[in-house]
Amino acid sequence: MPKKQPRNSFYYFMIDFKEEQRKKGTVYANMAEVANAAGPAWTSAPPPLRAKYEAIAKVQKQKQNVPEKKFTSTGVSLAEIAQQDAERKDAMEAEREDIHNFVVQKSVNKSIANEDIYLIDVNYYCKTSTHYLIGEFTLLRFSLQDGIKNTYHELINPGIPPVGYALDVKLGCQEYGLEMPDDHSKPTNYMQVLANVVDYLKQQDAKMPSPPPVFTMPDKVEPVLDFLQFLCSGVGEDDNQFRVYKLDTLLFMVANTAAGGTDEGFPKESLALVQLKKDSFKYTPELGCEMHERGELAVQCTSSRVKRWAYTVMDWCCPLLGVEALPGTHVPADFDVDLQKKRNAPTRR
Numbered sequence: 405m406p407k408k409q410p411r412n413s414f415y416y417f418m419i420d421f422k423e424e425q426r427k428k429g430t431v432y433a434n435m436a437e438v439a440n441a442a443g444p445a446w447t448s449a450p451p452p453l454r455a456k457y458e459a460i461a462k463v464q465k466q467k468q469n470v471p472e473k474k475f476t477s478t479g480v481s482l483a484e485i486a487q488q489d490a491e492r493k494d495a496m497e498a499e500r501e502d503i504h505n506f507v508v509q510k511s512v513n514k515s516i517a518n519e520d521i522y523l524i525d526v527n528y529y530c531k532t533s534t535h536y537l538i539g540e541f542t543l544l545r546f547s548l549q550d551g552i553k554n555t556y557h558e559l560i561n562p563g564i565p566p567v568g569y570a571l572d573v574k575l576g577c578q579e580y581g582l583e584m585p586d587d588h589s590k591p592t593n594y595m596q597v598l599a600n601v602v603d604y605l606k607q608q609d610a611k612m613p614s615p616p617p618v619f620t621m622p623d624k625v626e627p628v629l630d631f632l633q634f635l636c637s638g639v640g641e642d643d644n645q646f647r648v649y650k651l652d653t654l655l656f657m658v659a660n661t662a663a664g665g666t667d668e669g670f671p672k673e674s675l676a677l678v679q680l681k682k683d684s685f686k687y688t689p690e691l692g693c694e695m696h697e698r699g700e701l702a703v704q705c706t707s708s709r710v711k712r713w714a715y716t717v718m719d720w721c722c723p724l725l726g727v728e729a730l731p732g733t734h735v736p737a738d739f740d741v742d743l744q745k746k747r748n749a750p751t752r753r
């Protein structure tokens with residue numbers, strides 16, 4: 405008999421939401437209708453409320469999953485592996501739902517074009533047994549309507565590299581164009597960096613109950629999350645407050661929502677990732693930070709990368725939303741918009 409699919413936290417939120425609305429006299433025909441109505445409330449739910457439903461989902465899942473214990477050759481319980489797989493799948497579904505709510509809710513209000521979207525990228529010296537040793541990161545804020553608004557860039561000095569990792573750090577420096585950590589000058593004040601990050605993410609709405617989602621490429625989700633959690637752990641802050649999501653999923657959903665069912669969107673989500681990886685703006689000059697522009701690897705600068713990602717998203721989505729691309733904000737300053745229009749028109753895909 406197939407096992408019952410574990411439900412995620414949003415599902416249990418919907419159950420309560422449905423009951424509350426029923427008491428107020430609103431009855432929904434099916435769960436799709438409930439999901440539609442409950443989505444906005446879930447998106448803006450404060451972290452403690454979300455945490456409550458996450459806990460419910462976890463308990464319910466454990467109740468459903470009490471299989472016999474079988475072990476793999478390495479001694480890891482098969483039930484544990486299945487549990488981990490289920491959790492990963494749940495997390496992926498919850499992420500998609502959250503991004504979908506972010507995009508669709510805004511597009512209903514006709515404001516996805518005005519909504520601030522945050523991108524983040526990190527460069528790390530190396531990965532140690534416990535975490536990623538970050539050397540640089542950049543946050544970028546843009547909207548499809550106004551283009552790139554600003555960035556927050558930091559070079560991180562972790563001080564003396566952890567014992568046994570000196571060579572890895574050196575190789576990381578070579579690969580990403582970083583300078584060796586300087587153990588003579590003061591290491592980075594992580595508490596200050598965390599405060600700056602939190603402030604930066606609340607520019608559009610200082611009263612926001614939790615920071616907005618931040619987007620990055622799929623291979624950077626883990627190091628970014630690790631870094632943000634590391635910042636929080638140092639000062640005893642809630643390390644679950646950040647939502648780090650995949651940029652390709654966002655691009656896919658924004659483009660396809662803006663295309664409104666026409667064939668202007670992406671036929672498959674994987675093609676959004678292909679588009680981002682194509683990195684059409686890769687050789688745009690002077691997008692990097694001062695340190696990277698001095699060296700020969702400006703293309704590896706986190707500031708350069710987040711700007712190129714933003715340009716790619718805008719290059720795709722602005723035409724679909726009828727937003728005119730302005731050089732310097734929506735596309736690089738030296739970009740020939742008219743030429744791009746001609747080139748794009750017949751062969752967009």
Ligand SMILES: [Zn+2]
Pocket residue numbers: 540692693694695696704705706707
């Ligand atoms: Zn840089």
